[in-house]
Amino acid sequence: MSPLQICLAFSSALFAVGLAGALARSNSILVLLGIELMLNAANLNLIAFWRFSPHGSPSTGVVFVVFAIAVAAAETAVGLALVISIYRHQQDIRLEEATRLKG
Amino acid sequence: MEPLVAYLWVIPALPLAAAAVGAAAPRGARRLAAGAAIAAMIGALALSSLALARTLAAPAAHQYYNFSWFDLGNGAVRLGWLLDPLNALMCVMVSLVGLLIFVFSLGYMRGDENFKRFFCFLSLFAAAMLCVVVSNSLLLLFIGWELVGLASYLLIGFWFHRPAAAAAAKKAFITTRIGDLGFLIGLVWLYDATGSLLLYDGGNGFLESHALGDLATQVLAGGLAVPTAISLLIFCGAVGKSGQFPLHVWLPDAMEGPTPVSALIHAATMVAAGVFLVARVFPLFSADQELAAAPLRALTVVAGIGAITALMGAAIAAAQNDLKRILAFSTVSQLGYMMLALGVGSWVAAIFHLLTHAFFKALLFLAAGSVIHAVHHEQDIREIGGLSSRMRTTFATFAVGMMALSGVPFVFSGFWSKEAILHAASEWGPSRLPLYAGLAGVVLTAFYMTRLLCEVFWGPARSPAASHARESPAVMTVPLVVLAIGAVGLGFLGTPAWPWLQSRLTGAEVPARPLLDGGALMALSVLLVAAGLGAGWALYGRRPRATATAADPLAAAAPRLMAFLAARMRLDELYAATLGRLNDLAAALADVLDRWVWGGAVGLLARLGEFVGLLNREVDEVGLNTGFDTVSEEIRRAGQAYSRAQTGEAHGYLRTLALAFVVLALLVLFGGGR
Numbered sequence: 119m120s121p122l123q124i125c126l127a128f129s130s131a132l133f134a135v136g137l138a139g140a141l142a143r144s145n146s147i148l149v150l151l152g153i154e155l156m157l158n159a160a161n162l163n164l165i166a167f168w169r170f171s172p173h174g175s176p177s178t179g180v181v182f183v184v185f186a187i188a189v190a191a192a193e194t195a196v197g198l199a200l201v202i203s204i205y206r207h208q209q210d211i212r213l214e215e216a217t218r219l220k221g
Numbered sequence: 222m223e224p225l226v227a228y229l230w231v232i233p234a235l236p237l238a239a240a241a242v243g244a245a246a247p248r249g250a251r252r253l254a255a256g257a258a259i260a261a262m263i264g265a266l267a268l269s270s271l272a273l274a275r276t277l278a279a280p281a282a283h284q285y286y287n288f289s290w291f292d293l294g295n296g297a298v299r300l301g302w303l304l305d306p307l308n309a310l311m312c313v314m315v316s317l318v319g320l321l322i323f324v325f326s327l328g329y330m331r332g333d334e335n336f337k338r339f340f341c342f343l344s345l346f347a348a349a350m351l352c353v354v355v356s357n358s359l360l361l362l363f364i365g366w367e368l369v370g371l372a373s374y375l376l377i378g379f380w381f382h383r384p385a386a387a388a389a390a391k392k393a394f395i396t397t398r399i400g401d402l403g404f405l406i407g408l409v410w411l412y413d414a415t416g417s418l419l420l421y422d423g424g425n426g427f428l429e430s431h432a433l434g435d436l437a438t439q440v441l442a443g444g445l446a447v448p449t450a451i452s453l454l455i456f457c458g459a460v461g462k463s464g465q466f467p468l469h470v471w472l473p474d475a476m477e478g479p480t481p482v483s484a485l486i487h488a489a490t491m492v493a494a495g496v497f498l499v500a501r502v503f504p505l506f507s508a509d510q511e512l513a514a515a516p517l518r519a520l521t522v523v524a525g526i527g528a529i530t531a532l533m534g535a536a537i538a539a540a541q542n543d544l545k546r547i548l549a550f551s552t553v554s555q556l557g558y559m560m561l562a563l564g565v566g567s568w569v570a571a572i573f574h575l576l577t578h579a580f581f582k583a584l585l586f587l588a589a590g591s592v593i594h595a596v597h598h599e600q601d602i603r604e605i606g607g608l609s610s611r612m613r614t615t616f617a618t619f620a621v622g623m624m625a626l627s628g629v630p631f632v633f634s635g636f637w638s639k640e641a642i643l644h645a646a647s648e649w650g651p652s653r654l655p656l657y658a659g660l661a662g663v664v665l666t667a668f669y670m671t672r673l674l675c676e677v678f679w680g681p682a683r684s685p686a687a688s689h690a691r692e693s694p695a696v697m698t699v700p701l702v703v704l705a706i707g708a709v710g711l712g713f714l715g716t717p718a719w720p721w722l723q724s725r726l727t728g729a730e731v732p733a734r735p736l737l738d739g740g741a742l743m744a745l746s747v748l749l750v751a752a753g754l755g756a757g758w759a760l761y762g763r764r765p766r767a768t769a770t771a772a773d774p775l776a777a778a779a780p781r782l783m784a785f786l787a788a789r790m791r792l793d794e795l796y797a798a799t800l801g802r803l804n805d806l807a808a809a810l811a812d813v814l815d816r817w818v819w820g821g822a823v824g825l826l827a828r829l830g831e832f833v834g835l836l837n838r839e840v841d842e843v844g845l846n847t848g849f850d851t852v853s854e855e856i857r858r859a860g861q862a863y864s865r866a867q868t869g870e871a872h873g874y875l876r877t878l879a880l881a882f883v884v885l886a887l888l889v890l891f892g893g894g895r
Contacts, residue, residue, distance in 0.1 A: 140875055149871070180291055213871050220869030 125166035133159035146204065146213045150197045157190050225275055227286040229302035232268050232312055233351035233365070235261040236344040243341030254337040255327060258344045262320040265351060269312035276309045280725045283421045285357045301419055303357035306725045307572065311354045311497055314576050317707075318489035318583045319347045321700040325587050326481040328696040329594055333479075339379060343485065346372035350490040354497065357426075359408055359418040362501075366404070366458070366494060370397050373491050377478040389474035396471040400461020407454030411505075414439065414447055420501070428504045437508045444516045448508040452519035455502065456526075463495025463556045466530040470793055472553055476545040480590030483545060487552045488583035496559045496575050499523065500568040507566065521651060524564025528658035531557030533790065535665035539672070539775075540786035544589050544600045547673050551626065552582060554662060558642050561655050567645030569726050573715045574638035576722075580711055581625035581635055584704035588619035591697050592677060595690040602673065603766065607682035612692045616678050618701040623674050625708040627667040627754065630747050634712030639663070640743060641715060647742055663746055664753040671757025680765025 119127070136155025143149050161183045168179020205211050239261035243254040276284070287301035323343060330339050349372050352365030371394075378390025412418050414436055415427040424431050439447040459465070464472035472492070476483055486492060499506060506519045534554030541547045555578050562571035595612060596605055609616045625635035643663075646656040682688035692698070715722040723731040760774045776783040785791065 137879055141872065141879065144872075146871075149875075180293060184293075216871065217869035220867055 120170075122166055122170040125162065125170075129159040129162040129166065132156075132162065144212045144214055146201050146211045146216070147198075149213055150194065150201070153197075154190065154194065157186065161186050225272060226284045226302055226304040229272065229286070229304055229355045232265050232272075232316070232355055233348045235264045235268075235348075236351065237348035240341050240344035240348060243337060243344060246337060248337060251336045254340040255323075258340040259320065259323050259327075261344060262316055262323055262347060265347070266313065266316040266320055269309060269316050272304055273306075273309035273313050276304050276306050277725055280306045280727075281729065285419075285421045287357060287419060287422055296416075298360070299358065299417075299419060299422075300361045301357035301422075302355050303420060304355075307500065308354055310572070310576065310722075310726070311493075312351060314579050315347065315350050315354060315489050315493075318579050318704075319343075319350075319485065321703055322481050322484050322489070322583060322587065325484075325590065325697050325700040326479075328694050329481055329590055330479060335379070339376075339479070342372055342375045342379070343481075346376060346485060346490055350494065353494050357420050357422075359411070359420070359427075359502070362498070363404065363408060366462070366498075367401065369462070369491055369494055370394060370401065373397075373475070373486055376482040376486075377475045379478055379482065383477070386477040389471075389477040393471040393475050396468050397461040400457045400459070400468055403454045403457025404459075404461075407451050407457070410447075410454065411451050414451070428502065433504060433508050436505075437512065446509045446512055448505055449517060449519045452502075452506045452509075453522060455505075456499065456519065456523060459495035459498050459560075460526065461495070462498075463492045463560065464530075464553050465495070465526050465556065465560055466533055467792070469530060469534070469553045470789075470796065473546050473549040473789065476543070476549050480545065480586060480593055483549070484583045484586035484590065487549065487586060488579045492552060492556055493575055493579065496556065496563065496571055499560070499563045500572050500575075503563070503568045506563075510566075520564050520566060522564070523560055524649070524652075524655050527557045527560030527562070527564050528655040529557070530554065531561055531662045532658045532665075533557075535662045535669065537786050537789050539665055539669040540783045542601055542603055542787070544593065544602050544605070544673070544677065545586075547602070547669060548582070548585055548589060551585075551666065551669070554666065555582070555626070558639065558659065558662065561659060562642040562645055565645050565649035565655060567641070569723050570638070570641035570645045572726060573641055573722055577625070577634035577638040577708070577711050580704055580707035581622045581633075584618060584622040584701060584708050585626065587697070587701055587704065588615050588622060591615045591693040591701065592619075592690075594693055594697070596684070596686040599684060599686050602676040603770075604684045605677050605682075605687045606680045606684075606766065607678070607687060608690055609678040611690045614692060614698045614701065618698075618705040619678070620674060621705040621708055623670045625712075627670045628663060628746065628750050629754075630743075630750065632709060632712075634708055634710070637712035637716050640746065643742060643746055660746065660749060663749045664756075667750045667753025668757045671754050672761045675757065675761035675765060679762060681767065683766070683768060 133156050136152045136157075136159060138152070139155060140149050140152030143152065164179050164182050164186070168182075201211050204216050208215055236258070239257040242257040246253050276282075282305070284304040285301050287299050289297045290300050291298055323340070326339065326343065330336050333339065346369065349365050349368030353362050353369060354365075356362045356365060374390050374394040377393050378387050380386045381390070408418065411427060415432040417425055417427050417432065419426040420428045422429070427433065427436070433448070436448050436451075437446060441447060441450060461468045472487075475486055478486075506523065509518050510520070531554050534550045534552075534557055538547050538550035538554060541550060555574070559571040559574050559578070562568070562574060592605065592608060592612065592615060593600060595608070595615075599605060621633070625633040628636045628639045630636050643656065643659050646659050649655065682690075713719070720731040720734075773783070776787075788794070
């Protein structure tokens with residue numbers, strides 16, 4: 119396998135792990151963790167394509183990823199704030215109990 | 222390029238790997254976690270010793286290995302490893318003292334159910350500190366620096382179910398963060414001014430004459446030189462980490478952690494980081510010394526803060542009753558001495574004292590841990606008493622540590638390193654005050670250590686636990702003995718007659734002076750030590766405390782002063798009343814702004830929208846409604862059906878997303894869509 123393929127295989131595995139975590143866990147913090155894993159798998163893809171592409175310039179792959187990481191950090195902050203307020207409401211952070219938004 | 226320096230990263234990586242093993246191992250794997258941690262420290266110690274041996278062959282050379290982390294824009298962020306006698310000595314000290322503390326913890330933490338987690342955190346702590354030590358880039362150093370902060374948070378709050386421990390951990394983290402903010406700003410400014418955060422880089426590192434010379438010519442408004450400002454910002458970080466006045470308040474509270482952690486924080490790792498940082502970038506701090514008309518020089522501030530801290534810590538330590546708190550304030554005071562030495566320009570004396578202090582303070586803390594372990598976690602010295610006959614090894618080693626810290630002449634290491642600092646302070650031009658503060662601290666240090674020794678080990682046992690105390694097992698006493706040997710022997714590496722350490726650290730041969738050079742000063746400090754020991758003996762040793770509630774002779778003589786000192790000069794209360802109040806006020810202000818100003822504006826807009834809506838509705842009701850009613854009824858019904866898909870269960874959504882993603886992937890792969 120070429121290095122690119124190894125990277126892609128690794129990021130697919132990481133994505134699968136994150137997806138499994140997000141789907142299987144009921145603790146919403148762990149679901150957030152799973153989502154972060156998937157996001158990082160996507161970041162890894164960006165980096166890998168940048169690194170192994172013939173005309174990679176630093177302003178493409180790396181900048182994308184740095185932006186994605188910054189956005190992910192903000193998103194996690196919002197997510198954790200949501201978890202805290204859910205906890206305040208129902209004294210519990212299990213996701214299946216947080217069903218107030220149903221139509 | 223010397224091959225060894227390129228592999229220097231292995232030294233911090235080994236304990237880091239041990240921490241990973243500890244984190245991944247199941248909860249019951251106590252032997253695995255502890256074994257991995259200790260094996261990693263032995264490995265790090267061996268490598269550090271090898272590095273030390275290699276660098277001592279050519280002490281003047283700074284060997285480094287730089288590499289590019291990532292490219293961004295036109296520049297690259299570069300990191301690197303550095304090897305010179307200062308780094309190598311620190312590495313050996315950290316890994317050796319760390320190793321002994323790890324071994325001691327085997328005994329001390331044996332009964333704790335979170336034994337595995339403890340060793341995982343200890344390894345992380347050691348890894349972070351070693352990363353600080355070996356890095357050739359201030360950025361990498363900062364990363365390790367923050368990891369040290371994180372690990373200390375985890376360890377101080379190790380018994381987090383106790384509210385005091387949780388609060389102490391938070392306090393340590395937040396207080397050091399205040400200093401770290403200054404450090405970070407200093408870093409950014411430095412990068413802006415010199416274009417590099419590497420210490421040494423073939424002439425382009427910011428510690429080398431090329432960049433430093435450029436820097437020293439830049440002057441801010443008010444005549445303040447740029448290197449002075451940057452140095453002071455970086456010094457903020459050192460003040461926070463090394464427990465200097467006014468950010469020392471976290472250090473005594475950090476005693477809430479297990480005793481081996483206190484030993485690690487106070488001796489080998491965390492507080493040493495600040496002193497090490499200033500010594501490491503010393504050329505930057507002294508860059509403004511050559512300027513003719515500087516309103517403020519960075520080293521003057523360092524010396525002043527150090528002198529204040531040395532005196533204040535020693536004074537407060539004399540009035541405390543908690544065994545570990547006395548040692549904590551003594552650390553604050555000794556760190557003040559180190560900063561004082563840095564400030565008066567003798568970074569070699571500071572590092573010498575740092576190394577000897579690491580040994581005797583680790584010894585004192587571990588011996589205190591042995592006492593606390595034996596008397597079932599009683600820490601009030603008034604409640605202990607009479608242990609000298611029951612715990613002979615602990616008593617003997619504690620006495621060695623106490624004499625080294627007090628600076629008992631000629632045999633103990635603390636004497637030589639303290640002499641080196643006082644000697645440097647006496648030669649400092651700008652002011653004599655640091656010297657006087659140092660000398661006053663010498664009396665106080667000898668006094669409070671004598672008091673501690675007398676109260677804990679002499680007199681009658683004043684509680685049931687103390688009368689049934691038994692000597693700790695060998696796994697705890699052997700590290701004590703090893704540290705005691707270090708606390709005695711290390712001093713002979715840096716006596717005036719044979720300045721081995723000084724020559725190696727500076728890389729230039731330091732001429733030997735007569736052993737008793739500066740005899741008057743030395744005689745004075747010996748006299749002061751004797752006075753302190755004598756006063757302590759007269760007050761606490763001659764007639765030992767009989768019961769736990771008997772009044773302290775000093776507190777009886779000067780109740781107000783002693784109460785003030787016992788309350789730690791009321792600095793915590795002062796901070797709560799000023800900074801804490803300020804923070805509350807700002808929060809209240811933000812609340813009012815949010816509620817009334819922004820909330821009012823938004824409310825106004827909402828009212829406006831409501832009004833427009835009302836108007837609209839009237840038009841709709843009259844003009845358009847009837848025709849649309851049937852259509853909208855259909856849409857409503859469809860929406861109702863559709864809304865059943867909105868179960869409110871986030872997992873259901875996630876599952877649908879995942880399924881759709883798979884279908885999409887299959888379509889792209891096999892559907893011929895490309």
